[in-house]
Amino acid sequence: MAAPPDSKSDKSPEELLCAAAEAGNDDAIAELISTGADPTYFDASGMTPLMRAATGGHAAAARLLLDAGAPWNALSPEGLSAGDLTSDPATYDLLLDHALRSELILGTVARRQAAPANSSDGVPAETYLDSRVSFSEDRVMDAESKAVMMEWERPLMEAHARAVCAAGGGKVLNVGFGMGLVDQAMQRYEPEEHTIIEAHPEVYARMLKLGWGEKKNVRILFGRWQDVIPQLGSYDGIFFDTYGEYYEDMREFHEHLPKLLRPGGVYSYFNGLCGDNAFFHVVYCQLVAMELASLGYSTQFVPLPVKDCLKAEVWEGVKQKYWQLDTYHLPVCQAESESE
Numbered sequence: 001m002a003a004p005p006d007s008k009s010d011k012s013p014e015e016l017l018c019a020a021a022e023a024g025n026d027d028a029i030a031e032l033i034s035t036g037a038d039p040t041y042f043d044a045s046g047m048t049p050l051m052r053a054a055t056g057g058h059a060a061a062a063r064l065l066l067d068a069g070a071p072w073n074a075l076s077p078e079g080l081s082a083g084d085l086t087s088d089p090a091t092y093d094l095l096l097d098h099a100l101r102s103e104l105i106l107g108t109v110a111r112r113q114a115a116p117a118n119s120s121d122g123v124p125a126e127t128y129l130d131s132r133v134s135f136s137e138d139r140v141m142d143a144e145s146k147a148v149m150m151e152w153e154r155p156l157m158e159a160h161a162r163a164v165c166a167a168g169g170g171k172v173l174n175v176g177f178g179m180g181l182v183d184q185a186m187q188r189y190e191p192e193e194h195t196i197i198e199a200h201p202e203v204y205a206r207m208l209k210l211g212w213g214e215k216k217n218v219r220i221l222f223g224r225w226q227d228v229i230p231q232l233g234s235y236d237g238i239f240f241d242t243y244g245e246y247y248e249d250m251r252e253f254h255e256h257l258p259k260l261l262r263p264g265g266v267y268s269y270f271n272g273l274c275g276d277n278a279f280f281h282v283v284y285c286q287l288v289a290m291e292l293a294s295l296g297y298s299t300q301f302v303p304l305p306v307k308d309c310l311k312a313e314v315w316e317g318v319k320q321k322y323w324q325l326d327t328y329h330l331p332v333c334q335a336e337s338e339s340e
């Protein structure tokens with residue numbers, strides 16, 4: 001709750017804090033915070049003091065506010081965070097560093113968002129696999145009209161297949177069939193063995209109907225990757241793209257990489273984490289890269305423009321636009337010793 005108005009100016013301490021943040025007045029910020037002004041306050045325009053400091057490019061002011069507990073991940077009515085609002089490199093770096101440290105400790109954004117595909121609000125992760133999905137030419141939808149997979153991603157899936165089949169002709173693994181876009185692309189590289197894991201019964205039934213069960217180099221494992229992992233071997237290329245799971249699930253999958261990925265192999269995943277906010281997305285690209293680095297993998301992000309794939313009509317009938325950024329960052333991960 002906002003503190004009472006300041007008698008001299010008729011403004012509350014929080015409004016004064018916003019004004020001081022906007023002006024980059026560090027002394028006034030320190031004074032207001034020390035006398036109890038709330039740094040988590042949203043002003044009448046839906047802006048926090050930190051957003052005001054970030055917009056003005058005042059790094060020192062932003063530091064004072066973060067140290068006082070200002071939330072780095074608060075969103076304006078337009079869905080922008082302080083990191084999205086600044087054009088000052090020092091303020092951006094400060095916010096990014098703070099966000100990474102907070103997420104490493106608390107994981108607040110990850111817990112709110114389902115990882116790599118889309119948000120699972122509406123259909124909880126645990127129930128997605130028990131609920132109906134529907135198929136049309138350009139999408140697979142869940143029971144809540146959220147997109148499980150969409151045709152606009154085809155060029156991305158082709159680029160992922162190119163990355164993980166780079167060595168050509170080896171053994172490849174794909175986790176999550178969806179529309180089979182990445183698998184179609186992988187098949188063009190004529191892998192010696194192509195393993196596909198799919199957990200949804202209706203997606204699995206459709207795979208069989210489409211003839212995937214008869215391809216001689218294809219091995220289908222029906223079940224959750226968590227359950228079929230003991231049946232896996234080791235691979236030259238691995239792609240991971242599930243739906244309705246959380247960042248923690250992907251982290252758990254990554255822990256298996258040292259066993260699953262052969263020396264010289266390439267790992268990639270659908271990089272949809274926080275695909276509706278540019279700053280959160282950068283935070284999560286870096287977090288995953290740090291986590292993979294701790295397992296001995298280096299990650300490069302290849303920028304792919306996607307604006308032209310995303311005309312407004314793409315989202316017609318879809319409850320949530322899970323991707324809203326102009327550039328997709330395709331991750332290419334390799335064992336550190338091999339990528340140098």
Ligand SMILES: C[S@@+](CC[C@H](N)C(=O)[O-])C[C@H]1O[C@@H](n2cnc3c(N)ncnc32)[C@H](O)[C@@H]1O
Pocket residue numbers: 117148149157175176177178179180181182183197198199200203223224225226241242243244245
């Ligand atoms: C986003 S789609 C994959 C799209 C695919 N990359 C393509 O190119 O069409 C995600 C798929 O993962 C499946 N899935 C979800 N959770 C899974 C799990 N734990 N194990 C295996 N598959 C899972 C979903 O049923 C869905 O078919």
